[in-house]
Structures are given as C-alpha cells and as structure tokens.
Amino acid sequence: MRLLVIGGTSFVGRTIVGDALGRGHRVTTFNRGLTGKDVEGVEALRGDRSTDDGVRELAGRSFDAVVDPGGVVPIHVARTAQALAGSAPFYAFVSTTGVYQKWDTAPVDESTATWPADPDQDGDPGDFQNLRVHKRGCELAIERSYGPGASLIARAGSIVGPHDNLGQLPWWLTRVAAGGRLIAPGDPGRGLQLIDVRDLSAFVLDQVEAQAGGTYNAVPAGTNTTMGGLVDECLRVTGSAAGPVWMDEGFLLGQGVMPWAHLPLWIPDAPETAGFWAVSGAAAKAAGLRTRPFGETVADTWEWLRSGGSVQAAPGTPPFGLAPEQEKQVLAAWDAQAG
Numbered sequence: 067m068r069l070l071v072i073g074g075t076s077f078v079g080r081t082i083v084g085d086a087l088g089r090g091h092r093v094t095t096f097n098r099g100l101t102g103k104d105v106e107g108v109e110a111l112r113g114d115r116s117t118d119d120g121v122r123e124l125a126g127r128s129f130d131a132v133v134d135p136g137g138v139v140p141i142h143v144a145r146t147a148q149a150l151a152g153s154a155p156f157y158a159f160v161s162t163t164g165v166y167q168k169w170d171t172a173p174v175d176e177s178t179a180t181w182p183a184d185p186d187q188d189g190d191p192g193d194f195q196n197l198r199v200h201k202r203g204c205e206l207a208i209e210r211s212y213g214p215g216a217s218l219i220a221r222a223g224s225i226v227g228p229h230d231n232l233g234q235l236p237w238w239l240t241r242v243a244a245g246g247r248l249i250a251p252g253d254p255g256r257g258l259q260l261i262d263v264r265d266l267s268a269f270v271l272d273q274v275e276a277q278a279g280g281t282y283n284a285v286p287a288g289t290n291t292t293m294g295g296l297v298d299e300c301l302r303v304t305g306s307a308a309g310p311v312w313m314d315e316g317f318l319l320g321q322g323v324m325p326w327a328h329l330p331l332w333i334p335d336a337p338e339t340a341g342f343w344a345v346s347g348a349a350a351k352a353a354g355l356r357t358r359p360f361g362e363t364v365a366d367t368w369e370w371l372r373s374g375g376s377v378q379a380a381p382g383t384p385p386f387g388l389a390p391e392q393e394k395q396v397l398a399a400w401d402a403q404a405g
C-alpha cells in the first residue's frame with residue numbers, strides 16, 4: 067500500500083513507520099523536520115500542518131491511507147483530513163482513552179461519554195492541560211471528513227515500549243537500576259493496563275490494510291501487570307539489588323507525593339478512579355489486537371535505554387519522577403512512623 071504517515075519520527079509514529087516498511091508498504095512521511103529523524107527507507111515530505119500554506123506539499127498526491135499518530139490540535143487535524151479526503155480513502159488516528167469524561171465506573175468502554183469538543187478548535191500543541199478535550203476534537207474532525215466507515219480511531223491507554231517519549235517506564239527502570247531503597251506506592255497487587263507501542267502499531271496497520279473503520283480502546287483486554295509486577299520486572303531486567311519499600315497511599319499523599327507525576331503510573335485506588343485501569347479492550351481484541359507479555363516490553367525498553375536510547379519528550383510534556391531529596395525525606399518519615 068502507499069501510506070502517508072503524518073509525523074512518524076518520535077514514538078508511536080516512528081514505530082508504525084518501521085513496521086509498515088517491514089510489511090512491504092511504501093511510506094511517505096510528512097513533518098517539519100524538527101523532531102527526531104525519519105526512518106530510513108521513507109519518502110520524507112516537509113511541511114507544517116499548523117497553517118493552510120503548510121499542507122500545500124500534500125496537494126496533488128494520492129495514497130491508499132493516511133496514518134496520523136500524533137495529532138493533538140483539532141484544527142491541525144481538520145486541515146490535514148480536509149486536504150486528503152479526496153486523495154486518500156482511509157484515515158487512521160491514534161487518540162487516547164483520556165477522551166472519556168468519567169472514570170468512576172468500570173469498565174470504561176467505547177460508549178462511555180466523551181468530553182464535549184470542537185473539531186475546529188485551535189490551540190498550542192504543548193497544552194497538556196487541554197489535551198484530552200483536544201484529542202476528542204481531533205476525532206470529530208476526522209469523522210467529519212471521513213465518516214466512521216473510512217476512519218480508524220484507536221484510543222490508546224498508557225503506551226510503553228522502546229523510543230518512549232513520555233518517560234514513565236524509563237523512569238522506573240532508571241530509578242530501579244540506580245539501586246538503594248526506593249518508594250513503591252500502594253498495593254503491589256494493584257492491576258495496570260499498559261499497551262506496548264509495537265502491539266498498538268500492529269493493530270493500527272492491520273485495520274489500515276483491511277480498510278476497516280471503527281473506534282476502539284487500544285488497551286490489553288484486562289490488566290496485564292500489577293504495580294508489584296512493574297517493580298519486579300524492572301529489578302529482573304536491570305539486575306539491580308534495589309529494595310522497594312511499599313508504602314500506604316494515604317501516607318504518600320500526606321507527604322505531598324503526587325500520583326502519576328512523582329511516581330509514574332501510580333493512580334491511587336479510589337471510587338473516582340475505579341475505571342482507570344479497567345478500560346474495556348474487548349472490541350479491539352475481537353478486531354484482532356494482540357498484546358505481548360509485559361516482561362518483554364520491560365526488557366526491550368531497558369535494552370533500548372542501555373544502547374543509548376533516551377526519552378525525547380515533546381514540548382509541554384510534564385517531567386516525571388520524584389527528586390532524590392524528596393525521596394530521602396519520605397523514606398525517613400516512613401521509617402520514623404514505623405518506629
């Protein structure tokens with residue numbers, strides 16, 4: 067197939083491009099040439115979809131499908147979809163489960179209410195605060211130009227794997243590898259639902275090849291590891307002798323440790339987050355999504371870091387991790403209250 071990938075040089079897009087070339091497709095990428103490098107073997111077009119002028123390079127070209135892994139501003143995606151609707155019959159978009167409005171019931175499936183959004187909304191690509199609403203606006207922009215039958219909306223949960231550009235699993239790997247006593251949050255048995263970028267890529271490409279439209283939660287069909295499993299796999303692949311100290315969630319919150327931001331992938335167990343790690347992946351599974359064992363993801367991400375890989379975060383991405391000084395203070399407070 068002749069595929070156009072918008073972006074394609076960072077994490078999800080880069081993986082999709084590599085996999086598409088491996089499947090024998092001809093791949094054209096379209097980006098500004100600012101983030102990363104184009105994967106070898108593509109035809110690289112330069113352009114900036116934040117302006118009407120910027121997408122001119124796409125005029126007069128035809129493709130079998132467009133893959134848009136990184137769109138975050140509705141009007142940019144609307145412009146791209148409008149420019150290509152007459153010359154590419156199928157549009158695949160990587161969205162996020164963050165488009166859902168409420169997380170207090172489980173499971174969260176594709177019929178759960180989404181944020182109200184505007185497909186023509188302009189904005190700053192680095193505006194993390196409004197990302198969830200903007201991603202919904204992007205979905206609406208694609209549906210407007212392509213309709214549900216000719217578009218794939220893959221709502222990804224938390225994505226992990228080599229070339230990670232958010233840095234959550236890389237933070238845990240690096241922290242565990244550094245050794246010593248480290249803070250482990252809450253119940254080690256708390257389930258997590260993490261999608262390997264390569265499984266997401268395979269799912270998107272399978273649907274693109276079949277030109278099968280639809281909206282899917284791109285997540286494993288159930289929890290595929292636990293908080294304890296995450297820490298244990300990091301210990302295993304790094305060979306570290308670090309000692310996790312499992313701490314009560316209430317204690318950590320009282321110490322000012324912020325879920326997600328300070329300890330990546332930690333979401334306290336509470337009624338309002340009942341659905342967070344309970345997203346239904348049933349529809350995607352029925353459509354062909356296959357997920358690999360989590361241990362493989364951790365090992366391959368560590369291998370990527372060890373071979374010189376580093377997290378290249380997009381502008382606006384909040385930094386992750388607890389500062390060493392705060393970690394020391396919290397460990398001392400934990401020891402003091404334990405007597």
Ligand SMILES: NC(=O)c1ccc[n+]([C@@H]2O[C@H](COP(=O)([O-])OP(=O)(O)OC[C@H]3O[C@@H](n4cnc5c(N)ncnc54)[C@H](OP(=O)(O)O)[C@@H]3O)[C@@H](O)[C@H]2O)c1
Nearest residue numbers: 073074075076077078079080097098099100101115136225
């Ligand atoms: N990480 C997670 O846990 C998670 C969870 C759910 C959903 N997601 C979604 O997954 C996606 C990840 O995408 P990615 O960053 O990995 O995709 P990517 O395609 O690998 O990288 C983003 C690309 O967009 C290009 N780009 C940025 N601004 C552009 C512009 N104005 N015009 C043309 N190209 C532009 C960048 O290149 P230039 O800068 O050179 O133009 C870069 O190639 C995001 O949509 C995110 O919302 C992530």
